[in-house]
Amino acid sequence: MSKVVVTGADGFIGSHLTEALLDAGHEVKALVKYSSDNRLNNLTYLGEDKLSQVEIVKGDIKDPEFCNRLLNDCNVVFHLASLISIPYSYVNPNDFLQTNIVGTVNLLNSARRVAGLERFIHTSTSEVYGSAKYVPIDENHPLQPQSPYSASKMSADSFVMSYYLSFGLPVTIVRPFNTYGPRQSMRAIIPKIIGNLLDDTELKLGNMHTRRDFIFVKDTVNGFISGLHDSCIGEAVNIGTGCNVSMKALLEMIGTIAGKEPNYVVDESFVRPQKSEVSELLCNYGKINSLTRWQPKYDLMTGLKLTVDWFREFHREHGAGQFAAL
Numbered sequence: 001m002s003k004v005v006v007t008g009a010d011g012f013i014g015s016h017l018t019e020a021l022l023d024a025g026h027e028v029k030a031l032v033k034y035s036s037d038n039r040l041n042n043l044t045y046l047g048e049d050k051l052s053q054v055e056i057v058k059g060d061i062k063d064p065e066f067c068n069r070l071l072n073d074c075n076v077v078f079h080l081a082s083l084i085s086i087p088y089s090y091v092n093p094n095d096f097l098q099t100n101i102v103g104t105v106n107l108l109n110s111a112r113r114v115a116g117l118e119r120f121i122h123t124s125t126s127e128v129y130g131s132a133k134y135v136p137i138d139e140n141h142p143l144q145p146q147s148p149y150s151a152s153k154m155s156a157d158s159f160v161m162s163y164y165l166s167f168g169l170p171v172t173i174v175r176p177f178n179t180y181g182p183r184q185s186m187r188a189i190i191p192k193i194i195g196n197l198l199d200d201t202e203l204k205l206g207n208m209h210t211r212r213d214f215i216f217v218k219d220t221v222n223g224f225i226s227g228l229h230d231s232c233i234g235e236a237v238n239i240g241t242g243c244n245v246s247m248k249a250l251l252e253m254i255g256t257i258a259g260k261e262p263n264y265v266v267d268e269s270f271v272r273p274q275k276s277e278v279s280e281l282l283c284n285y286g287k288i289n290s291l292t293r294w295q296p297k298y299d300l301m302t303g304l305k306l307t308v309d310w311f312r313e314f315h316r317e318h319g320a321g322q323f324a325a326l
Contacts, residue, residue: 002118005071007031007061007107008080009054012184013123013176013220015042017078020221022050031070031081034058042183061103067110074114078224079107080123082153085187089149090273100152101159108163117170121227122160124175124236125153126213126281135244136284139175139236146276157236164234172232174224177240177283181217181303182310186326189247190214190304193254193262194311195323203264208248211280213240216303219296226294240283241296253301257308 004021008014009030021028032040038058043051059066061081071077082100083089089096104122111120129137130144145151163169180190189205196203223239226232245253255262288294298306314323 002075003027003073004076005029005074006078010041010043011080012042013179013217014080015045015183016217017221017224019046019050022053029055029057032056032058033060045183061106062098064106067106071110071114075118077111077120086147086149089147093148096148096152101155104156105159108159111169112167119228120169120171121224122171122173124157124173126175126177128154131278132280135280135282136242137282138284139238139287146278170233172227173236174227175236175238176220177213177215177281179217179220180214181307186323190307193251194308197258197260197262198312198315199321203262204267205264207277208266209246211244211246213244213281213283214300215239215241215296216298219298223288223294226288226292229292231291237288238283238285240285242283242285244282254304257305
C-alpha cells in the first residue's frame with residue numbers, strides 16, 4: 001500500500017483512477033481545483049463510502065508553495081491536472097502555459113523535495129504526435145505542436161524527462177490516446193453524440209473523416225497503474241488499442257447501440273484550422289506491453305455499449321437537457 005497523490009482527481013480519468021487506487025488498497029490524497037461552491041465534480045460518482053476514504057485537498061498547481069504542501073508526505077504522484085480543451089487553447093494559449101507547463105514544473109520541484117518518492121507519473125496525450133507521419137504511432141514518432149494545447153503538453157513532457165535525466169527523479173510519462181467512458185464531459189465527441197441522440201436534438205460536428213484510436217477508461221486507468229512497474233522509470237509509453245475509426249463510422253456505431261438515427265450537420269465552426277487538424281491517430285502500444293504486459297481488454301463496441309448504458313441511466317435520472325451539467 002502506498003500514499004498516492006492524484007492531481008486532477010475530480011476529472012474524468014482522475015476520478016476513475018482514484019476509485020481504482022482505493023479498490024487496490026492505496027491511501028489516496030485527491031487534488032481538486034479550488035472553487036467557491038466546493039464542487040467535487042466527477043468524484044461525487046464514487047459515493048459517500050468511498051469518498052470518506054479519500055483525503056480531498058483543494059488548491060491550484062500554479063501555486064508552488066501549495067504544491068510543496070500537497071506532496072510533502074506521499075510515495076507516488078499521478079499528475080493528471082491540466083487544461084485539455086483544444087478549442088480553448090486557440091483562445092487563451094497563456095492559460096495553457098501557466099497550468100500545463102508552469103504547474104507541472106511546480107509539482108516536479110516539489111517532488112524533488114520528497115524523500116523516497118517512488119514514482120512521478122505524468123499524463124501526456126497522443127495529440128503531441130500531431131498528424132501521423134506513419135501508423136501505428138510508437139513513442140519514436142516525431143512530436144508536432146499542432147495546437148497550443150499539444151505544445152503545452154509537449155513542453156511539460158520535456159520538463160518531466162529532464163528531471164529524470166538531470167536529477168534522477170523516478171518519472172514515467174503516460175500517453176493515452178482518445179479515452180472515453182462513463183462520466184466524461186460533453187465537450188468530448190462520444191458523450192456529445194450520445195447526449196444529442198438521447199435528447200433527440202440536432203448534432204453539430206466538425207470533420208467527419210478524421211480517425212481516432214478510442215480507448216475505454218478502465219483500460220486507460222489500468223495503463224496508468226501498470227506504469228508503476230520499475231521497467232517504466234524514465235520512459236514514455238503509449239496507451240491505446242491499436243485500432244482506429246472515422247468520426248462518421250463512430251457516429252453510426254453509437255446510433256446503432258442507442259437505437260436511434262443520428263441527426264447531424266457539419267458545422268464549420270467545429271472544424272480545426274487546416275494546419276492544426278490531426279487527421280489520424282493510431283496507437284502502437286507494443287512498448288508498454290513489453291515492459292509490463294499491459295494490453296487493452298475492451299473493444300470499441302463493448303466500451304461504447306457500457307458508455308451508452310451509463311449515459312442512458314443519467315438521462316433517466318436527471319431528464320432531458322441535463323447532460324450539459326457533465
